[in-house]
Amino acid sequence: MECEFTVELGEDDPTLAVPWRSPDGAMEYVDLREDLSRIDELSEVKEWPELGEFLRALNAGPFATAKCDAWLETLMDVDDEPYAAEMKCASYVDVFFVAPPLQFGGFAEHEAAAKGVVERIRGAEELRARAEIVVRRVYFGEGTQEPGLYWTVYVRGYGEGEETARGEWGKSLEMLAKLLASNSESTIVV
Numbered sequence: 001m002e003c004e005f006t007v008e009l010g011e012d013d014p015t016l017a018v019p020w021r022s023p024d025g026a027m028e029y030v031d032l033r034e035d036l037s038r039i040d041e042l043s044e045v046k047e048w049p050e051l052g053e054f055l056r057a058l059n060a061g062p063f064a065t066a067k068c069d070a071w072l073e074t075l076m077d078v079d080d081e082p083y084a085a086e087m088k089c090a091s092y093v094d095v096f097f098v099a100p101p102l103q104f105g106g107f108a109e110h111e112a113a114a115k116g117v118v119e120r121i122r123g124a125e126e127l128r129a130r131a132e133i134v135v136r137r138v139y140f141g142e143g144t145q146e147p148g149l150y151w152t153v154y155v156r157g158y159g160e161g162e163e164t165a166r167g168e169w170g171k172s173l174e175m176l177a178k179l180l181a182s183n184s185e186s187t188i189v190v
Helices: 036-041 043-047 049-059 078-083 107-122 162-182
Strands: 002-007 015-018 063-073 087-097 129-140 146-159
Touching: 002 107, 015 063, 015 087, 036 043, 036 049, 043 049, 043 063, 049 063, 049 087, 049 162, 063 162, 078 146, 087 162, 107 129, 107 146, 107 162, 129 162, 146 162
Parallel strands: 002 129, 015 129
Antiparallel strands: 063 087, 087 146, 129 146
16 A cells, blocks of 8 residues: 655645634534544444544544545546556545644654654555545644644545445555554554
């Protein structure tokens, strides 16, 4: 499985606020670590149960999750060409660390941890899939706005149709969950 690490810390790059609420108030941050059963209530998980297992593993480990989504698409870009696929199943999950040293760690700590995860993913099972870890800026607390860093974890599975693309995506999420959460002592070491 291919994986890459990128950084988006520029002035115009996306940021995250935790907790968050949509402008219309229809959606808001849910602390899934407090009650893992709430994962099953998420609309994304109802449509994409594989995403629910990934969220469960992350929130039981060194991470908390803030946002997620999954989708199917046939529009391919240059990064998709090596997979010679007709369709991809893709997702993202915004994750942040809940304990030191990465909870409020600086860029050097996050870079080292992300690069370590990328290397482990690249050395794992061969799948028709790719992942990307993007390090971005997060602000914690409604009033305090304590700065930190978070990761957006993108996963894309490829296939000739919905079933094969979703299958590769699901296997990739399962593998990533094991690498990120099950063995957090050795995968997230700075």
